Amino acid sequence: MAYQWLKNGSTLTNNGVVGGATTANLTLSGVQAPDAGNYSVVVSSDYGTVTSNAAVLTVQSAYTAWLAGFPGLSDTTLAGDPEGDGIPNLAEYAFSLDPTASSTSGLPVVQVTAFNGQSHLQIQFRCDAARTDITYRVEVSNSLAPAGWTEIALSVGGAPTTDIGGGTAAIADSGIGLRTVTVTTATTVAASPKQFVRVRISQP
Numbered sequence: 001m002a003y004q005w006l007k008n009g010s011t012l013t014n015n016g017v018v019g020g021a022t023t024a025n026l027t028l029s030g031v032q033a034p035d036a037g038n039y040s041v042v043v044s045s046d047y048g049t050v051t052s053n054a055a056v057l058t059v060q061s062a063y064t065a066w067l068a069g070f071p072g073l074s075d076t077t078l079a080g081d082p083e084g085d086g087i088p089n090l091a092e093y094a095f096s097l098d099p100t101a102s103s104t105s106g107l108p109v110v111q112v113t114a115f116n117g118q119s120h121l122q123i124q125f126r127c128d129a130a131r132t133d134i135t136y137r138v139e140v141s142n143s144l145a146p147a148g149w150t151e152i153a154l155s156v157g158g159a160p161t162t163d164i165g166g167g168t169a170a171i172a173d174s175g176i177g178l179r180t181v182t183v184t185t186a187t188t189v190a191a192s193p194k195q196f197v198r199v200r201i202s203q204p
């Protein structure tokens with residue numbers, strides 16, 4: 001017998017996600033939202049060809065999966081703040097806070113630190129490899145003007161944080177699971193006495 005799996009009626013071929021497209025067992029690994037759809041298999045033998053009923057694959061976003069841990073939230077939107085602590089759900093999600101408990105504990109922390117004998121601004125923030133649908137961006141400014149922020153480090157989907165354009169003096173990031181990332185800015189306090197640093201969260 002021969003097997004050919006279909007997605008939404010189109011022939012599937014093996015790739016980074018799809019395995020066993022021409023076998024009795026289809027395997028999907030690391031599925032993302034675009035992989036959702038109707039999967040069916042065509043079975044051919046000397047006696048004819050049969051197409052199976054479709055199996056429907058729905059893919060839940062990482063944010064939706066996180067929300068499931070907090071049943072009964074009165075506002076589940078990204079901008080929502082159901083417990084009224086001033087921290088929107090997107091930030092509660094990014095920094096692994098509790099959207100049902102009014103607290104500012106666990107938010108990013110900024111301090112001045114010594115690096116190679118010089119004072120530098122440093123930010124520490126929680127980052128989680130499970131946050132596959134958001135991006136963490138560390139940005140600096142010397143004016144707080146809305147258009148005056150420069151990106152210096154980036155973590156896409158909770159992956160290890162990387163330097164952007166030489167803007168960091170040091171990055172400490174294990175890159176594994178839920179961890180605290182530390183980013184030290186490249187510009188010394190002596191060179192630029194007025195500095196600001198923030199983490200901006202965006203989707204994806």
Ligand SMILES: [Ca+2]
Binds near residue numbers: 082
């Ligand atoms: Ca909140």
